Amino acid sequence: MSTDYGKLYVVATPIGNLADFSLRGIETLKQVDLIAAEDTRHVKMLLQHYGITNRLIALHQHNEDRAAPALLQKLRDGQSIAIVSDAGTPLLSDPGLPLVKLAKEAHVDVVPIPGACALITALSVSGLSVIPFSFEGFVPRTSSARKTFFNEKLLSSTTWVFYESSHRILACLQDMAEVLPTDRIIVVARELTKLHETIVKASLAEVLERVANDDNMRKGEFVVIVEGAVLDKSEQLITPEHKRLLGVMLKQCSTKTAVAMAADITGIRKKLLYQVALTLNGERFADD
Incomplete structure (x- = not known):
């Protein structure tokens, strides 16, 4: 990484209670050149609470693919950027991945600032x-x-x-x-x-x-x-041969019919065979 590059900070913010914001998160947002926020109006309330006045730009699911290259250039020019979502840790069902991927590929330091996560x-x-x-x-x-x-x-x-x-x-x-x-x-x-x-x-x-x-x-x-399902021993004994049999049937008839026939032949519950059939269908379509 070039020593002239800026750093990209992925900053977790509170999910509700403002007191849950870490001291390191507050200081990071005060020091960066730019804050990329999912919703600038929402984040402004947090920044005002902590007296943070740094420049805000929007980075959300509708613009992040086209905005990421320009933000990467700012990082290459030596500016530091923080990514924040509306609440919690960015990238967990929130925007930010395109910029993080570009930054990693460009050997820009991506620094996690941990905190709240729902x-x-x-x-x-x-x-x-x-x-x-x-x-x-x-x-x-x-x-x-x-x-x-x-x-x-x-x-x-x-x-x-x-x-x-x-x-x-x-x-x-x-x-x-x-x-x-x-x-x-x-x-x-x-x-x-x-x-x-x-x-x-x-x-x-x-x-x-x-x-x-x-x-x-x-x-x-x-x-x-x-909670995860509790399976009895018979439900766990699906062998490669059972999968092969079901796979052959799926090529010849509907999922419902294939599962019913396989259940009659193997004695395995239809619900489990249906689960396997969904997986096999997904693998087959992926190969097409």
Whole structure:
């Protein structure tokens, strides 16, 4: 890296409570030449609270691909830039990746300034197993796509986590209840670190009922954590031969028919075979 290059700082900001901003984060934003923010209006409130007056520019999902090269040039010219999102750690379902990728390729120093993250905050108080876990970002917006996603996760034995918005949380949980067993334990965390913070751990059926009947449970930003499936021994014994058999059937008939026939032949539950069929179909389409 050229010693004349500036540095790119990825700065985590509070997810609600302004007191959660780190001293290092505050000092970094005071010292950089430029702050690239997801929503400049939102970030201005944070900067005003801490007396930070540095120049702001917008860097969001709609402009970051075309804005990143110009920002990279500023870094090459020796300017330092901080990336911040509306709340939490940038790049976790937030903008910033195109600029970080360009900076890494150009051998510009990319410096993490850690802090709040809604994902980790929710996991830490969930009471569910978190080693391992998978983060899915935001689930699809449409009902059919969500149900497909939930079918793909149906038999995952790992805890999985996703973000959801206030205007989709109810429909999302309703779709989940059509696919997952309603006794599956989930955690819904809303408005983390804020005045109306709420963290509910219960069965999917119980959480869905509460969200449906309580207007307040449909307000704010949401983290949803889903307990992994507990599989019995027979469900875990899918051999390469079983996969080969299912793959042959998928080439000749519909997924539903192939799964039904494979279940009759092998004695393996249809739900598990359907999960394998989705994976095989995805691999087949990728090769086409």
